[in-house]
Amino acid sequence: MTRLTPEKQAYITLTLSLLTIALVVALITIPTYTRLQSVHAQTDALQTMLENQYAKTQQLRKSNIKLPQIKNVVNAWDNALLTPETELQFIRFVEGLAQLNDLNIKLDPKPIDAKMPQLKLGFTLDMQLTGGFEGIMNFLSGLEQADYYLSLNTVELKRVEDNPTSHNLFVHIFGTIYVR
Numbered sequence: 001m002t003r004l005t006p007e008k009q010a011y012i013t014l015t016l017s018l019l020t021i022a023l024v025v026a027l028i029t030i031p032t033y034t035r036l037q038s039v040h041a042q043t044d045a046l047q048t049m050l051e052n053q054y055a056k057t058q059q060l061r062k063s064n065i066k067l068p069q070i071k072n073v074v075n076a077w078d079n080a081l082l083t084p085e086t087e088l089q090f091i092r093f094v095e096g097l098a099q100l101n102d103l104n105i106k107l108d109p110k111p112i113d114a115k116m117p118q119l120k121l122g123f124t125l126d127m128q129l130t131g132g133f134e135g136i137m138n139f140l141s142g143l144e145q146a147d148y149y150l151s152l153n154t155v156e157l158k159r160v161e162d163n164p165t166s167h168n169l170f171v172h173i174f175g176t177i178y179v180r
Helices: 004-082 088-101 133-144
Strands: 104-111 122-132 149-161 168-178
Touching: 088 104, 088 122, 088 133, 104 149, 122 133, 133 168
Parallel strands: none
Antiparallel strands: 104 122, 122 168, 149 168
């Protein structure tokens, strides 16, 4: 067998050391780095999920705190909506308000959807008033302060045409009153 010179021994030792380092890097460091990247991505996803759940929990707590207030508002809405028993009461209220303000009134309530009477959403309300400006404004103010939910779509105000010297006005009000 031939003996290796110290120079060749140094090359072989250096080569084996480099191969060992390369083997350690290839078999240990790269898979560990890849696994760490995977764990980092999973941790980020978990953190995002936990932050979202925390935000939802905070929102639920706020909603839970506001729930009694919401129930009060819903109860107020329920009281503001007409029931079949209170429809006549509303019509009497409107007629009484018109009479109180010296107005002539023509009232024409119609169901919103006559095709489906089981879905009683409300009534379209077509009112025609004749009277003085102050009475009309007081009527509208009283209607606005009423305990009913009434959505006015159109309020048309005109001078009565048959008598140009008259101070009476004609008002056409079209809107919706909701029922439960």
